[in-house]
Amino acid sequence: MSNADAGSTHQQHPIGTYVKVWILLFVLSFFSYLVDFFHVQGVLRWGLILVLMVLKAGFIVAVFMHMKWERLALISAIVLPPLAILVLVAMMGAESGYVHDNRIEHFAVAPLK
Incomplete structure (x- = not known):
């Protein structure tokens, strides 16, 4: 050709x-x-x-x-990784509240008397 x-x-x-x-x-x-x-x-x-x-x-x-x-395979290869990153960021955001509260509870300085 x-x-x-x-x-x-x-x-x-x-x-x-x-x-x-x-x-x-x-x-x-x-x-x-x-x-x-x-x-x-x-x-x-x-x-x-x-x-x-x-x-x-x-x-x-x-x-x-x-x-x-484009074909579905190419679209999936380009679109799915950013979506996976967004899901992981959302999971980290949900976890951050627990970590913050846990640090406050365990590492807080006792008030002076």
């Missing part, structure tokens, strides 16, 4: 898909801006920012990096 044959079998994705995702990314960025504009504070602020950030990153990876059209 020559280079001309290999080039002719290249799949072309519709431009409308890219435009729709670009507009969706613009809308998600606008919502991210609104979080700051309305002075949302606390856990709600960081939750909204993280959710919007993950959505934008997911759309960028899926469409602009062509992961939407």
Whole structure:
């Protein structure tokens, strides 16, 4: 098979898909801006920012990096390790409260009388 044959079998994705995702990314960025504009504070602020950030990153990876059209094995090889790291970080976060309380209980200095 020559280079001309290999080039002719290249799949072309519709431009409308890219435009729709670009507009969706613009809308998600606008919502991210609104979080700051309305002075949302606390856990709600960081939750909204993280959710919007993950959505934008997911759309960028899926469409602009062509992961939407890849095989499941390749998608799993790229997506599963970060998910495993997130699970481990969540487990460490849950464990940190126990470790902190245990250190306070065992290493606290007795008050002077």
